[in-house]
Amino acid sequence: MSRYDAIVAGGGHNGLVTACYLARAGLKTLVVEKNDWVGGAAVSRSLHPGFTYSNCSYVSSLLRPEIMRELELPKHGLQILPYEGGAVFMKGGGYLAMYRDHEANRREFARFSPRDAESYDRYSRDVLRHCRFIRPLLLRTPPDPTSFRPRDLSELAFLGRKLFAMPEKDIYAMIRFWTMSISDFLDEYFETPVIKAYLAVSAIIGTALGPMSPGSAYVLLHHYMGDVDGNIGAWGFARGGMGSITQALMASFKAAGGEVRTGSGIEKILVRNGRTTGVALANGDEFTAPLVISNMDVKRTFLKHVEERDLPPAFVKSVKRFKIRGSSGKVNIALDALPRFPALPDDSPCIRGDMHFTDSIERLELAYDDWKAGHFSRDPFLDMMIPTTTDPTMTPPGKHFMSCFVQYAPPKIEGRDWTDADRDAFGQTVLNQIEEYSPGFKKLVLHAEVRTPRELEAEVGLTEGNIFQGELTFDQLLFNRPVPGYAQYRSPIEGLWMCGSSTHPGGGVMGAPGRNAAAEILRSLKKPAAMGEAYAVL
């Protein structure tokens, strides 16, 4: 039986981030991952000869630059590539394009409405204003509003100062924004259905909400608060797929002396007298450590791998009530050639960006209605990208990898488990939608990996297939994430910590939960952390 200072349960990107900081602070650290590979939902795998997929997450923006720099990820092979363009294909053959160039984009919007074209600047400004409030909170542990410890008080004061530094009307605007639906929010700026449909998407991705559900506007912010090299709200590809992020993290971790064990998952987090003592693996191995940090979601951690009787009942009840409903699927496709979309001119940059087929909020809401009824959407929303138009490393030249993020897909079909037949039907629905706008598309398909919430849960361990390890609604954010009283990465069991996306500030390939958790742990050990201040928002 081997002894460690710390064991990280799960080799997702957040687990690896925590592990890196602990190892760098001199702790003998082990990462245990159930799969044969690390990465969790940030992974690149080859399922068809010569092709690499970003199997789950597919674009990067949120990954904190502080982390990339402190953990020397570029030195360990990470390269983030901004991409350009985007389009919504419309019923009837038209399309709305998105361009990086401000003027080209304005004129594109003006084709639909000169007013909307100008409103877009005001909309972007307002969203950016909300981001400026949220961004400084990302790399801070949320305060416990019921505690009187000096740090909690000073963090509460920090929040309060930020809030009250705002003009009164901005405070009102922010509180409305945090609670309203994206559909209502967009109606305040735009009149063109397809423009609203394009912009609404960020508010429903990974969320079991429709565009008309209150609370969806905040989710939009969650997708806007990242950046690529300071360009706030911009997204990029990780060269080599999203797995490059976790491969670089693993290399950084090993360079700091860390150990990784893959291929057998944790069966039990060992607890004696209210303290953790280590972990027992499915293959029978046991490792001891005074610190266990779980990268798994809060439900999986406490309802599957800890005895309920070791936990306070109120805590168990809150964990059970934590909302983690899955809403998304993924279809990864190997293509023999670049598909053609007749609506697009051949030299259009739109093909290098995100492409959608949902041209109105109403269609998006109808897709959500299917989910509520326990079925995958018959007319699903696709966020379709072809990363190989930018990234030369994932396929042979001329061949392409297409990533389709799909909503909505429920955790269960009409209350029962998904079957293979359901999964295949889901995949066909997606291929059919693309074929409608790109005749001949299906003939290019060499291989397709279809993933429903069932597959996501089975592989990545995301309970109910929820991509963010828990929904990003206001009731589950800040000091209420994952559950009230336990927002500071601690759990009721001494020595057992949390570092996954279930914790503040939530999901996405961001690394902030992992870094914040490491900071709290090192603080509790009174060890100096090799961490700088978070970059200021000027």
Next chain:
Amino acid sequence: MKNAQLHFRQPLQTTPFHAHTSAANKLNAWAPWAGYTTALNFGDETMEYTALRNQAGLYDLSPMVKYEISGPDAVRYLSRLTLRDVAKLAPGHVHYTAWCDDEGKLIDDGTLFHLPDGRFRLCCQERHLPWLMDSAIGFDVRVRDESEAVAALSLQGPCAYAVLARAGFADAKSLKPFQLAEYRLGKSGKVMISRTGFTADLGYELWTSPDKALELWDVLMEKGALHGLRPIGTTALNMARIEAGFMIANMDFVSATTALRPDRTRSPFDMALDWMIDFNKGPFNGRAALKREREAASTQWAFVGLDIDGNVEAEHALVYDNKKHEVGHITAALWSPTTKRNIALAMLRRPYHAEKSGNLWVEIYALRELEYHKLMVKAAVVPRQFFNPARRRATPPGMM
């Protein structure tokens, strides 16, 4: 339809004068302005500036954002929108104006033209269609973006009228500053000429339809040759506008519609535009907030002219009281060739613009052969109109 979607191939539009401006642009020096490709300079910028102050310069004004406002309530609407009383603006006249949001913070400044046929044209730096349309709620007016539908040239300089007269617009002689009238262009064309400009000199702006643009350029350039007329780019024009003391939204102040940081917005009092505010004309956007600001004397900033010792330009410099305490910053600066002064436009915290302006210093980092000289130079607050010759106002206008 498809052609309309090819703007990704040419993100910046060309103006109706592009065929001629591109032929004249010896240096191929272009810069984007409001979505258009515009000449930074055609040749030697010093020569262009000199022509502007000595003979005449021709500047392509087409990218200027232009809104057409018409309908029975146009006057009432514009009085509600802007700071001045538009009922006092008779057809055939122009006034300089500005407008605010409900918090009394400046959105933009611009010129409002009351056309002979009763319509209005609002010209400005930034785009404001959503604001103009929202403000129109309850008024019987039509607001239309006519930026692309109007081609415009600015003809400025002491010989500007001489050029006009020779080009067939001798009747423009009677135009006083801020007046406008319509004239015939060639056989079938029309051109509107206003005695306006951005240089504080004798000058005119000429407005026509895009299909007549090249013809207008040709006649002016051909007849103007005798008077030394030459095309000028934005660099020369900007030198003249600093000498004139004119402000530009998002260069000298941040528009309330683009400001991200709540403390960046400015009121008309901050920008020394309070002379325009007509509190007696009835309700207008921002009135309550502006009234509060006036009554509480709570204005924090002052937009001023600075006369700086020495001859080193103070672009982007910080301004200090007593060399230590930071009290503001410079938004535009120039060694003025015409006035032979080292001038700047600056944003100062009150009361350093007046009562406490006696000990102001400007910190300049002068780059000379790859090394910086750090200078602390004395500055004095002066009126912003550094250049303001009598020929600017003379009617009838001078010929040279």
